[in-house]
Amino acid sequence: MTNLFLLDKQGLVLAFLLGLAVYFFGGLEFLAIFFVFLISSVVVTKYGYHKKRELGLYEHERSWENVISNGLVPVLVLFLPFFGFSSIGAFLGAVAAINADKFASELGVLSPDPIDLANLKKARNGKSGCISLFGTFASFVGAITIGVFAHFLFPSSVDSWKIVFIGLIGFIGSFADSIAGVFEEKGIGNKSTSNIIGSAVGAILGLAFI
Numbered sequence: 001m002t003n004l005f006l007l008d009k010q011g012l013v014l015a016f017l018l019g020l021a022v023y024f025f026g027g028l029e030f031l032a033i034f035f036v037f038l039i040s041s042v043v044v045t046k047y048g049y050h051k052k053r054e055l056g057l058y059e060h061e062r063s064w065e066n067v068i069s070n071g072l073v074p075v076l077v078l079f080l081p082f083f084g085f086s087s088i089g090a091f092l093g094a095v096a097a098i099n100a101d102k103f104a105s106e107l108g109v110l111s112p113d114p115i116d117l118a119n120l121k122k123a124r125n126g127k128s129g130c131i132s133l134f135g136t137f138a139s140f141v142g143a144i145t146i147g148v149f150a151h152f153l154f155p156s157s158v159d160s161w162k163i164v165f166i167g168l169i170g171f172i173g174s175f176a177d178s179i180a181g182v183f184e185e186k187g188i189g190n191k192s193t194s195n196i197i198g199s200a201v202g203a204i205l206g207l208a209f210i
Helices: 009-025 028-046 049-055 064-083 088-108 133-153 162-185 189-209
Strands: none
Touching: 009 028, 009 064, 028 064, 028 088, 028 133, 064 088, 064 189, 088 133, 088 162, 088 189, 133 162, 162 189
């Protein structure tokens, strides 16, 4: 099971606890969206396995820090109903953002043309704060994947047009993660804080527009 979800033991336990929290405070539909992210992340991580190994960019087992950085915001927004807000939009926006970032980072590293956002020059594969044409496209695909599943799981809240909104929101959240990555390269923050920033941007936009 550890290899299935690409998590070490601590990460697997924490992911299980976060899943329980999502189910308890959100419901089965929210948990299903969470699983879409988990399964998608495994698929894109495994994609291009040999090339990633050659580049030294393949992550076989992720730790509890990775689980927290991706799952913290989606779980926190589930408490919004206690303050009079719906949690659906914020949750979908947050998960779309982390899924978009996962697609961008895991597939973008295979692109031959990464560009550093700090100076708009060609950069090495896997460097934080970089984007590529393929990674940008993959980011939108990752986000809209959440939108498609949300359309079927939350039909009264997510109509056909909102599938596109979720795609755009996730894409923007992923881009915010990349911008945070520029500061990460300067020693301000790390991959976890960049992930949290990206998911927070997705949550805020989701709350406003979904």
